[in-house]
Amino acid sequence: MNEYEGPIPIPDDDSRDFWEGCKRHELIFKRCDDCGFYIHLPKSRCPECWSTNVGSARVSGRGTVYTVTIVSIPTAPGFDLPYNVSLVELDEQPGLRVMTNIVDCAEDQLEIGLRVEVTFRDIMADGRLEASLPLFRPMARDEE
């Protein structure tokens, strides 16, 4: 994989657990400790029940491609054209979605409904781990 030159996320107080989890190659979402709702984009109060007992929970990293586009003109620096941008819905909760890129997948295989699993791309800067991006790849057939 080429060196990544695209945008790097700036974590904030709500998103820090997510991005720190990615650095450990764990997909972590905020989750309401009272009603069990996964909260993404992350918030400190549960929008479902208004509880402030919001913790974090690791998910399986398995999901399904919800939509996909093949980008032919650049909308961010550092990407080789064309490239895919996909929304993946995680198995844990309907509507729990992330924007991502599908990797290790031929374009004609990349379609809505494809079963995928998370994989992480480390971004190094000055010899240390700057961030890690949650990407997804087709799930091995015997795991589906």
Next chain:
Amino acid sequence: MKLNLGDEKNACIVGVGRSMISRDSGKTATTLATDACVAAIRDAGLTSVDIDGLATNEMGLLNGYQLRESLGLSNVSWYGQMGLPQVTATFSMIEAAMAVEYGASSYAVVVMGAMKPRGNGSRRDPFAGMPRPPRIGGEGQWSAPFGGNGFSFVHWMSRYIWQYGAPRETFGHIALTARKHAQDNERAIARSPLTMDDYLNARWISKPFCLYDCDYPVDGYAAVVITTPDRARHLPHRPVSIIAGSQKTGPRTETMLWDDMSNMGATYCSREMWELAEGTGIRPEDVQVACLYDGFTILTVNWLEALGFINVGEAKDVLVGDALQLGSSGPGPVLNPHGGMLSEGRVHGMGFVAEAADQLMGRSGVRQVPDARIAVVSNGAGVQNCSMLLKALD
């Protein structure tokens, strides 16, 4: 939402104005907006001292105070300056209509438009001058690292095609209809004929978006004057009554994670608009003119279905032949008789308002929709959808 208060109280559009529309005007947003306001105020038979209300919003790159100065308005006592990101013209229209109905303004000007984006970069290196690597916080942290902050609505089109089996020609029909209508609009930026072959062979922007699925960026502004029906009857043009309007968003407005990709938030505000209009007896089949947002062709398809002009998922069966085109003998309203943002140019929502008002005033010349009495205007998508029902007063 704006309630239907009846013909005797609903605010009316009484004047319409536009700036020049061009690829590169060499003018500031404030200058073009001022041109549009002056034209609208003159069109209504009014002068600067009559205007006591002024509405615009951030997406129009305009500041109400600056506009007041450039127009030399001395009597403005009501401002509508929407601070929400990405709200479009109809939001400001609804605000101003309510201000007039409440009595907070006697004659309000609403102005909106857009400037063609101008970055520091060139076509070869569009991100020139940007620090590398760029670091992005806020909502952008969830999309930019995946190169996905550009064409968010394309995800709706992918999902719609998957869900309903729509062919590309369905979306091509929206683009061809806009271009066909623009040929009779001397202001339109794109008037050359467009065929389905042109559409199907156009270069990809972000598959399934091709070039002609995307609106045409221009510098351009439009404005209207709104007042009470009592005052409207003493002015030069047939008053256009603003019956009802809705800005309902539905759930989840966050960047690109919307729940209802196949039935965008338009579903919620369309439903509310028709509920608000229930007392009028007006139904979708009574609408002659549909000025529906076409920033991307998928959005127009979604509006047509959300507003009840086409059953959900059936656009592929309906959008064929000359459907929704001026002169068609088929059912349904005429869609965007000015060519929409796809062909007239991206005047960010206000172009739809201006065209609908002109059509209902009965002064659209060669592209006049016969017997146009009722129009629907819609703007936006996702977080910022908004729709309005308009009627020509007798």
